[in-house]
Amino acid sequence: MKSLVRYIVAALVLSGVAFVLGSYQTDVYRKLLLWITLALSYNFLFGICGQVAFSHFAFYGIGAYSVVIFITQLALPLPLAVLATVALCVALALVVAIPATRLAGFYLALATLAFAQLFIVVLNEGGTVTGGTGGLTNYRLPDIFGVAVTGPWYTVAIVLLLLGTFAMLWRLERSWFGRACRAVRDNPDAAVAMGVDARLTKVLAYTITSALAGLAGMVYAFVDNTVNPAIFSQESVFQLLFMVIVGGAGRPAGAIIGATVLYLLPLVLSPIIGHHHALVFGLFMVLVVIFQPRGLIGLWDRFISGRQHRQAQVQLRKAHP
């Protein structure tokens, strides 16, 4: 019950912000929320399940393109288009997951990278269905029950997506499934010995997180009302990986911090670090991996525990003068 209240308050605060922002700030805010959503699901796949996958952004793109194609070309009503998109994402994720999860580490990374590149090739060659290299534009979100959801109300929809994703992953992480994922990540043989179906766990993890990415993609499609292959290039996948690592892999708070920092940093700091933020991120990544593998959230933890430690010492001294 308490957590429900927390979610409602968070929803209200995050949505409230949407109503006071200007046009540019709204755009930044929306895209920030979407990046956080993606980082959360990627964190689950990479941090908690230990799968190095480079296809996350491709599913983001699949979700975005599918919903647009279903609405504009197949003239499906919105609810049906949403369902169809989710179904398509799940189906494709299964198609990739079932064979790919037999592979580990490098091979999985390579297979998912190949899938992501194949996606771009299909987009480029898709003729009028995908709009080819120029993509699709000239569409907008259909009215929901006769109401056009735009402006700050659409931002509210993104907030709901973010909280929904967060809640679902939070639940999963704390459940037996989360424990199974971690077990498979840390020691697959031991996990199997304990009765965990490693294969099934991996397939489920991949499918669920990829479907969540597709869901986020669906929502993204109506932010700029344009989708094109350049948006879903493989560069973004590296950025997603960096976000999760720099923030702290395996912890949702880490994903949130990482996404926020790496997304806002170029915008806020461009007067200072100029346009070399990619270089800075690369360096950040290397430094974090070497010196602070727990990520920024690890720094925060240290600070907190340092404070607790100092407080405990104060107590001790008071008790024994």
Place this chain on the structure above:
Amino acid sequence: MNDLLELLVSATASGCVYGLVALGYLLITRPTGIVNFAVGEWAMLAAFGAYVALSRMEMPYPVGMALVLVLMLAIGWLTERLTVRPLVEKGAPPLAPVLSLLGMLVVFRESVSIGFGADPQPVPPALGFGRFEFGPLAGAYQSFFIIAITGLVFTGVWYFFERTLTGKSFEAVAIDRRAAALMGVRLGRVTAASFAVGAAVAGLAGMLVSPNVSAHYMMGMPLAVQGFTALVIGGVGRVEGALLGGLVLALVEQFTVRYAPIPAGLAMGVPLVLLIVFLLVRPTGLLKAREARA
């Protein structure tokens, strides 16, 4: 028929380049198990090194080439020392060096983009541009040069691993790290050496391909993917696998474009499909690893 033979030469040359990239990767991953995604960026660095040495400073080709190779050895060694060794010493999980190398990929690429700008730069070929006829086979001077050099490199590497004691100790590390350490093999040395040589080999690939494609800061990623695909096809187990994989990839790629009745854009998907097929059906590649002899 002429077309086919000419294409054979061109595909072989491309396959050699892929094979070298795959080898650069393989030399590191076998003894250390570390996946080095930055291998393409190393090729790019060497290409720019060649640009500076040969185009800007106009050194004679062998001198310039030697200089760039030495530079790459140094870069490889430094990369290991600065971004991998601290992790190994801390006992970090095996994923950690992979991630830091991924970060280095971005650092290398951005540094070159900032230092040299976004424009592609020319690199002169070894023997000039010209058409050479070798019996029924015809191709560019550079193609034959690439094939010759690759042949030398692979022969040298094969000989090293098969016939020399040092090489066998590297193999030992690849097969069983702990056992090798117990037998007195210096793991640190092996790791540093494999990074250095891996960088040099990848750099060689960059130097050989850049006269055709020019040196530009975005050339690393496609080369890396092609190299990895070659590796998967050929198999990580044996050095020859890298070359075989490269040749198979290039031949399939180019013969499909030339002879298959599919639109050119779709032909780009062929290497990707090939990669996926291999990963599904035979992830260990065409050549099986040699088992440890009892």
Place this chain on the structure above:
Amino acid sequence: MYTFSKAIRTVLGCALLAAVPAMAQNTIKIGMITDKVGPAKAYAEPVSAGVTFAVKELNAKGGLLGRQIELLVEDDQGRPDISATAARKLVDAGAVFILSNSLTPATQQVQTVTVETKTPQLAPSNSGDTLTTQISNPNFWQTGPLGSTQIATLLSYAANKKYRKVAVVSDNTELSQLTTKAFKAGLEKAGIQVVSEEVISRGATTAEPQMQKVRAANPEAIFLTGFLTPENALILRAYRQLGIKSALLGNFNFSTPQTTVVAKGLLDGLVFVDAFDPSKPEVKRFVESFKKETGNEPYNLNGYGYDGMMLVAGAIQRAGSTDKEKVRAAMQATKGQVGVMGAPGAGYGFAEGKRTGFDPNGMVVRVYEGDKQGQVVHTGTK
């Protein structure tokens, strides 16, 4: 617990953004979106340099409407979604006009913002034909040399050669694909058959398979529509390697200096379209003052940026105010404005209902002599 700190962090982050830097009052703000780090950097940055130079020149002469021009520069990193965000930032900051110099899809994505906010937008160098037609946006103009203009100019030059069968070779960038479409349409209209159409993808190590196919189809001429310099060099190399003798006709990308540097030794005899006629007095003046100001010899990409800014300035001047609707009307009414780019006698102007401004007769045809760009051998489409 973390949900709260997350919420607070996000709000704080946005508060940071709310601190939009204070601007100097009483300037006219012109926004410019360029690519400083991504795939379009080699094309966007020179155009932006031309714009910056134009702004300096205008400000030295007193600015516009008695006020100084302030150029707000945004970097979209070659990513279309960031381009749209950058556009919103410029609109919020009070930009009267936005110049979009980055990739074609980025310009497209910016249009979703300018059509919504009714902000005037100009693409001074993009040459994709469908940019002004795909989205119905009365606030968007394009003054780059359209693919359709390029092919029309090339064909009028080659009219006496009476080509029957030709090939088209491109790369897999969006711009190249759009240019190919325009070229094919032009060829079809002239009754010329395209017997071979090949694509070189980014990252290829050789163009020989594709060029072998071209050779097998035996075209009289090969039209080149690629925009990636390394891949263009591959095409030219394979062309010579395979001993192909068909005539080579290239798009305006073959006039850039990078091409001359990278494809050294491969260009002799290549015919290409350009919009830069060094003998024009305006060009001579531009080259001199640009060199004096920046120390670099200017080339055509700088010229597009310069002309774009001059067109924008002209529109604002004629509108007499920074009101977006007045500026839009003034821009649409532009006729016969002579710029640095374009053949002598050509001028920029927007026909009724159309928003592409480059004079359809304003391109020239030149031929490479060795590695140097030779004289103009043909002008316009007559």
